[in-house]
Amino acid sequence: MPELPEVQTIVADLKPRLEGRKIAGITVLWRPTIAQPQVEELTERLIGQRIERVWRRGKYVVMDLSSDDRLVLHLRMTGRLLFRDRSAPEDRFTRVVIHLDGEQQLRFADARKFGRIRLLDDEQFRRLSASLGPEPLSGDFTLDWLTEVLARRGQRIKSVLLDQRYLVGLGNIYVDEALFEAGINPTRPANTLNDDEVERLFHAIRKALSSGIADRGTSFDSYLDAFGEPGQHQYRLQVYRRKGAACPRCGTPIERTVVGGRGTHFCPRCQPVTPSRASETVLPSRKAQQPQG
DNA sequence: CAATCAACCTGGGTGC
């Protein structure tokens, strides 16, 4: 699933190849992919525009156009953004093709059809961006800020971290990895984390995302980069989709539960529901289970 | 406010 590291990888590869290029045309093969505006209006506003800048906001790919409109793409779960020669073999599940000047084209392929492309003016984009939390790899994301946000939420920590209004970029893979790295149980209410735990989480979020970027993303199901190549981070995950495998830190089998409707992977020993001091390990009592009445 | 769930979709895996 494209999360921040996957989108970042795509953007970094597209940037030098798209900036300065002109859009020559667009072919829409699956209409609902174009969420806004109508296809006819999109075509009219898009053709002839130069792509000035390619960047990322959260999990959105953003292309600033010479008209001051912005082309905004979200890959959702199975979306791919492929930079191809016009003559390249067709890519399965292609929904929209953006034709560039010259021989190349950008193909938006998406098996499950959840991905969306929007063309937004200044005001519309400003509103979208304002609805999103800070970038975790930027200076806007600080320990003080995280401390304050978590202190105000009684929701489970995993749900808070997945909510793009608070913090952008984390999806189901990297949130599980970050919580493991920080030694925090995904079901802990956010406002029960102590200062030490928040600080560990702060660093763990950045580490998990940076590590994913360094490996050019995680290719489990459908993710491929702009050239159609898989990332390598799936080989370095510590807990995600490793149910039953040994925890890399203590050897306890990794468990899987569901939190907020998401498959959730964690080490029951390294990420206890009740926080324990690092120096002592609380072993469960033999008769800890009490029948509930 | 918090938690749950359905909806959007379909490929790919499972069990029989």
Place this chain on the structure above:
DNA sequence: TGCACCCAGGTTGATT
């Protein structure tokens, strides 16, 4: 081999 079934999870929105 065929087929019914279920799961994957980003985001929005409705319901409890």
